[in-house]
Amino acid sequence: MATRSISLLVNGRRYEREVEARLTLADLLRHELALTGTHVGCEHGVCGACTVLIDGRTARSCLTFAVQVDGCEVTTVEGLAPAEGELNVLQQAFQDHHGLQCGFCTPGMLMTLTELLRDNPDPTESEVRDVLTGNLCRCTGYAGIVAAALEAARRLRVQQGS
Amino acid sequence: MGAKQFGARVARMEDPALLSGRGRFVDDIKFPGMLHACFVRSPHAHARIGGIDASAARALPGVHAVLTADDLPAPMDLNRMPMLVPNPAIAASLTQHCLARDEVCYVGQAVAVVLADSRYIAEDAIALVEVEYDVLPAVSDYRSADKPDAPRAHLTLDDNVASKFRMAYGDADAAFASAPHVFTEHIWQHRGGGMALEARAVVANPDATGGLLTVWSATQTPHICRRMLADLLDRDLESIRVIAPDVGGGFGPKAIFYAEEAVIPATALKLRRPVKWTEDRREHFMCATQERDQLWTVSIAVDDGGKILGVRGTLLHDTGAFVPWGIIMPYIAAATMPGPYVIPNYALDIKVVLTNKVATTPVRGAGRPQAVFAMERLMDRVARELKLDAAEVRFRNFIQPQQMPYAVGLTFRDGKPLVYDSGDYPKAQNEALRMIDYAAFKQRKAVAREQGRFIGIGIGNYVEGTGLGPYEGVTVRVLPNGKVAVATGATNQGQGTRTTLGQIVADRVGCRFEEIVMTVGDTAAIPQGVGAFASRQAVNAGSSAMIASEVVRTQVIKLAAQTLGVPESDIDVEDGIAVARSGNRPSLTFRELARLAQGMPGFSLPPGQTPGLEHTAYFTPPQASYCSGTHLVEVEVDPMTGAVKILNYAVAHDSGTIINPMIVDGQIQGGVAHGIGNALLEWMRYDENAQPLTTTFADYLIPMATDVPTCKIVHVESPSPLNPLGVKGAGEGGTIPAAAAIVAAAEDALSEFGVHFAETPLVPERIIDALRAVDAYARLSEIA
Ligand code: FES
Ligand code: FES
Numbered sequence: 001m002a003t004r005s006i007s008l009l010v011n012g013r014r015y016e017r018e019v020e021a022r023l024t025l026a027d028l029l030r031h032e033l034a035l036t037g038t039h040v041g042c043e044h045g046v047c048g049a050c051t052v053l054i055d056g057r058t059a060r061s062c063l064t065f066a067v068q069v070d071g072c073e074v075t076t077v078e079g080l081a082p083a084e085g086e087l088n089v090l091q092q093a094f095q096d097h098h099g100l101q102c103g104f105c106t107p108g109m110l111m112t113l114t115e116l117l118r119d120n121p122d123p124t125e126s127e128v129r130d131v132l133t134g135n136l137c138r139c140t141g142y143a144g145i146v147a148a149a150l151e152a153a154r155r156l157r158v159q160q161g162s
Numbered sequence: 163m164g165a166k167q168f169g170a171r172v173a174r175m176e177d178p179a180l181l182s183g184r185g186r187f188v189d190d191i192k193f194p195g196m197l198h199a200c201f202v203r204s205p206h207a208h209a210r211i212g213g214i215d216a217s218a219a220r221a222l223p224g225v226h227a228v229l230t231a232d233d234l235p236a237p238m239d240l241n242r243m244p245m246l247v248p249n250p251a252i253a254a255s256l257t258q259h260c261l262a263r264d265e266v267c268y269v270g271q272a273v274a275v276v277l278a279d280s281r282y283i284a285e286d287a288i289a290l291v292e293v294e295y296d297v298l299p300a301v302s303d304y305r306s307a308d309k310p311d312a313p314r315a316h317l318t319l320d321d322n323v324a325s326k327f328r329m330a331y332g333d334a335d336a337a338f339a340s341a342p343h344v345f346t347e348h349i350w351q352h353r354g355g356g357m358a359l360e361a362r363a364v365v366a367n368p369d370a371t372g373g374l375l376t377v378w379s380a381t382q383t384p385h386i387c388r389r390m391l392a393d394l395l396d397r398d399l400e401s402i403r404v405i406a407p408d409v410g411g412g413f414g415p416k417a418i419f420y421a422e423e424a425v426i427p428a429t430a431l432k433l434r435r436p437v438k439w440t441e442d443r444r445e446h447f448m449c450a451t452q453e454r455d456q457l458w459t460v461s462i463a464v465d466d467g468g469k470i471l472g473v474r475g476t477l478l479h480d481t482g483a484f485v486p487w488g489i490i491m492p493y494i495a496a497a498t499m500p501g502p503y504v505i506p507n508y509a510l511d512i513k514v515v516l517t518n519k520v521a522t523t524p525v526r527g528a529g530r531p532q533a534v535f536a537m538e539r540l541m542d543r544v545a546r547e548l549k550l551d552a553a554e555v556r557f558r559n560f561i562q563p564q565q566m567p568y569a570v571g572l573t574f575r576d577g578k579p580l581v582y583d584s585g586d587y588p589k590a591q592n593e594a595l596r597m598i599d600y601a602a603f604k605q606r607k608a609v610a611r612e613q614g615r616f617i618g619i620g621i622g623n624y625v626e627g628t629g630l631g632p633y634e635g636v637t638v639r640v641l642p643n644g645k646v647a648v649a650t651g652a653t654n655q656g657q658g659t660r661t662t663l664g665q666i667v668a669d670r671v672g673c674r675f676e677e678i679v680m681t682v683g684d685t686a687a688i689p690q691g692v693g694a695f696a697s698r699q700a701v702n703a704g705s706s707a708m709i710a711s712e713v714v715r716t717q718v719i720k721l722a723a724q725t726l727g728v729p730e731s732d733i734d735v736e737d738g739i740a741v742a743r744s745g746n747r748p749s750l751t752f753r754e755l756a757r758l759a760q761g762m763p764g765f766s767l768p769p770g771q772t773p774g775l776e777h778t779a780y781f782t783p784p785q786a787s788y789c790s791g792t793h794l795v796e797v798e799v800d801p802m803t804g805a806v807k808i809l810n811y812a813v814a815h816d817s818g819t820i821i822n823p824m825i826v827d828g829q830i831q832g833g834v835a836h837g838i839g840n841a842l843l844e845w846m847r848y849d850e851n852a853q854p855l856t857t858t859f860a861d862y863l864i865p866m867a868t869d870v871p872t873c874k875i876v877h878v879e880s881p882s883p884l885n886p887l888g889v890k891g892a893g894e895g896g897t898i899p900a901a902a903a904i905v906a907a908a909e910d911a912l913s914e915f916g917v918h919f920a921e922t923p924l925v926p927e928r929i930i931d932a933l934r935a936v937d938a939y940a941r942l943s944e945i946a
Contacts, residue, residue: 036185036187037185094177095181128867132867132868141831144831
C-alpha cells in the first residue's frame with residue numbers, strides 16, 4: 001500500500017508521519033497519535049461524533065483522509081481545556097447543565113459549538129439547534145446541550161466584556 | 163447529620179474526563195502486538211453453507227488467521243449460545259452458534275473471523291473469503307410467517323411459531339358479551355434499535371503467565387458476559403475478568419451476550435495475542451439486536467359512561483431468527499397493557515413467530531411502549547366514540563391512590579404477582595394537564611386553525627415495572643489513605659451510576675463525595691453482579707450502597723469510640739472524620755481509622771472488631787417497583803408535507819424518591835427523544851427477502867436537536883415501600899408513553915378530516931396517504 005509523509009499541527013503540537021493514503025484522519029488521531037478523545041459513531045459522515053477543527057473549521061474526521069490535512073492545523077477535544085485538569089468555559093457549562101450522559105457524542109458536540117460560539121457569540125436557541133443537527137446524541141435529548149451552549153455563550157460574553 | 167448529597171443536583175463525577183477527551187471506551191484500548199478482527203458475514207437471510215475457502219485471505223500480507231466454527235475451542239465450536247431468560251412457553255428454543263456451522267438465518271450472521279495487523283487489512287481480507295451459499299427461501303413478512311405454506315426460518319423447524327401463550331384474568335369473553343359498547347383497533351407498531359452512538363466493541367487480552375483472560379466489552383452486563391464466556395470456553399470463572407469501561411450508551415441491545423463477545427476472546431486465546439474488534443455502524447444495523455414489529459388487534463368493552471368492562475385481543479411479535487433473551491418483550495407488553503386503569507377482565511393471546519432477521523431483544527422500554535400505545539389508542543377511541551374528553555375518560559378509569567397496593571391479576575416477568583406498590587395516577591395526569599394548560603387547548607386550537615395551522619394534543623399514561631432483581635451488590639471500604647472505595651456490579655452507559663451511588667455513600671458513610679473512588683462494571687471488583695437493564699440499578703445497587711454504607715459507618719463509630727474511650731453514642735461522622743461530641747472533641751480521620759482497623763501483624767483484633775472498615779451488601783428486591791406517569795404533547799401537523807412538529811411536551815413522572823433530579827430529568831428528556839424517534843422516524847426496513855434496507859444514519863433516522871423540544875418535567879414522588887431508599891427506576895419512563903401521546907396529538911390535529919392513526923412510526927407519507935384517502939386535499943384547496 002502506497003504511503004505518503006505528512007506533517008501537521010494537532011493541538012499546537014507538530015507531528016510528522018508516514019501514512020497510507022487510505023488512512024482516515026479519525027484513525028490517524030485515535031490510533032497513531034493516541035488522541036482517542038475524537039470518537040467514531042458511524043464512519044459515514046452523519047453522526048458528527050468525529051468532528052474536529054481543521055484550520056479552524058469543523059470537519060468530519062471519518063470522511064477526511066489523513067493525507068488531506070498535510071500542512072494543516074487540527075484541533076481536537078484534547079486541545080480545548082486551558083490546562084490539564086481544567087475545563088474551558090464550554091466544557092464547564094456542559095457539566096453544569098448535564099450536557100452529556102455517556103459522553104460519546106460529546107467531543108463532536110464541543111467542537112461544533114466551539115466553532116459556533118467563535119463565529120456567533122450571541123446565538124439564539126434555534127441557531128444553536130440548527131447547527132447541532134450535524135451532531136447526533138442518543139442519550140440526552142439535546143436539552144442539556146442546548147442549555148450549555150447558551151450558558152457558555154453568556155459566560156464568554158461576560159468574560160469578553162470585562 | 164442531614165442528607166447533603168441525596169436529592170441534590172450534584173454535578174457528575176463522570177464528566178471531567180469525558181469532557182476533556184480522557185474517557186476510556188473499548189476502542190480506545192491498545193496493546194502491543196494487538197491484532198484486529200473483522201467478521202465474514204452472511205449476505206443472505208437464509209442459506210445453507212457449502213464450503214468456505216479462505217486461502218486467498220490467508221495469503222494476504224498482514225493476515226494472521228481466518229477462523230471458522232470448527233477452529234473455535236470446545237464447547238463453543240459445536241454448542242449453541244445459552245439462552246438468557248428461558249421460559250416454558252418457548253416452543254422453538256433457538257439460539258445461534260458463535261460462528262455459523264451449516265446454516266445462516268439472517269443477513270449479517272457471522273460465518274468466519276479474520277485476524278490481521280490492522281483493521282484495514284482485516285477488511286480487505288474478508289472480501290477474499292469465498293463462502294459457498296446454497297440460498298434458501300427466507301421468511302421476511304412476520305404476518306404470514308405462521309401460514310402453512312410459509313418458508314421455514316430454520317431448516318429444522320416444523321413451523322415458525324416460537325411461542326404461543328395467553329395472559330388473562332377475569333372473564334373477558336363474558337364481559338364483552340354483555341357490554342353496551344365494544345371498539346376494536348388494528349395496530350402496527352415498529353420499534354427500531356437502541357442505536358447507542360458507540361457501537362459494540364470487544365478487546366481480549368490473554369495473560370500467558372497467569373492464565374487470566376481479560377476482556378473489555380461495550381456491554382451493560384459484564385458479570386453475565388463472564389458467566390457465558392466461562393461456559394463457552396469451558397474455563398473457571400476465576401480465570402476470566404470482564405470489564406465494561408466507559409460505554410457509549412446502552413439502551414438494551416448491549417445487555418445481551420453476543421457471539422462476537424465469545425469469538426474474540428477465543429481467537430485471542432488461540433493466537434496468544436491481544437485482539438480487538440470494533441463493530442461498524444453498518445454491522446450494528448444488521449447484527450445488533452432490535453425490537454422491530456408487533457401487530458395488535460385489541461378490543462375494549464365499556465359502559466355508557468366510558469368505564470372499562472374488559473380488554474381483549476391478540477398480539478403477534480416478530481422475534482427474528484433466534485430467541486436469545488427468550489420472549490420477555492411480548493410478555494412484558496402483555497403485562498403492561500392494563501397500565502393505570504381498572505380493567506376488570508383482560509385476555510391477550512400472544513404469538514411469537516420466527517423470521518430470517520436479526521433477533522429481537524429489549525430496547526429502552528422493552529415492549530412497554532407498544533402496550534401503552536395499544537391501550538391509549540383504545541382510550542382515545544372510547545373518548546371519540548362516546549364524545550367524551552380524552553382526559554376525562556382516563557380520570558374515570560384510573561386506579562385510585564387509596565387502592566394501593568393494587569393487584570392487577572397477572573404475573574409479571576419477575577414471576578411475582580403484578581402488584582403496583584405505590585403511585586398517584588390522577589395526580590400525575592392533573593400535573594401534566596396543568597403544565598401545558600389543557601383547559602385552554604381548545605381555544606388555542608381554534609386560534610391556530612384561523613391562521614391555517616393544524617395543532618393537536620395527546621395524552622399517554624403508563625405504569626412500568628422497574629427495579630427488577632435478582633440483586634446488585636455494592637462493597638464500601640475505607641482505604642488506608644482515608645478515601646472511600648465503592649465497588650459494584652452495576653454498570654454505567656451514561657446514567658451517572660457513579661454519581662448517584664456516590665451521593666448515597668457520601669451521606670450514609672459520612673465522607674466527602676470527592677473522596678469516593680468508584681469502580682463499576684468490573685468483575686474483579688465484586689464477585690457477583692447482574693448489570694444494567696429494566697431500570698433496575700437505582701433500586702438494587704442504590705439500596706445495597708445504602709446498606710453497606712451504614713454498616714461501615716457503624717464500624718467507624720465502634721472503632722473510634724473504642725480508641726477514643728468514649729461511648730459510641732458520642733461519635734459523629736462527617737467529611738471522613740469521626741469526632742467525639744464531648745470533652746475537647748477528640749477526633750480520628752478515616753485514614754487513621756483504616757490503619758487501626760487493619761490490625762497489627764501478630765496481634766489479635768479486639769473482641770467484636772472485624773478486619774478493615776468494609777462491608778458488601780446484596781440487596782434483593784421482593785418484586786418489581788412500579789414507576790408511572792403522564793405525558794402530554796402538543797403538536798402541529800403540516801398537511802402538505804406530513805411533517806409533525808412537537809410544540810410542547812410535558813411529563814409528570816413518578817419514579818419514587820429521587821436521588822439526583824438533574825440526572826433523572828436527563829433520563830426523562832433522553833427517553834422522550836427516543837420515544838419521538840419511535841413515534842415519527844425510526845424504521846428498520848427489510849425487503850421481501852429479509853435484506854435490511856436501512857443500514858446508515860441517513861436511511862434510519864434518529865431524532866436531531868431540531869426534533870426534540872426541551873420537556874417540562876414535574877416529579878410526583880410516591881416512594882416505593884419495597885426498598886429502603888423508596889426509589890423506582892427512571893431510565894425508560896421517558897420513552898414508554900411518548901409514541902402514544904404524539905400519535906394521538908397528530909390525529910387530534912387533523913380531527914376535522916376524521917383521519918385515524920394506529921401505527922408507529924407515523925412517517926410523513928402515511929399522514930399524506932391518510933389525508934388523501936379521505937379526500938382532505940380537495941377540502942384544503944377549497945379553504946385556501
Ligand atoms: S463518525 Fe464521522 S460522522 Fe459519524
Ligand atoms: S451523551 Fe451519549 S450520545 Fe450524547
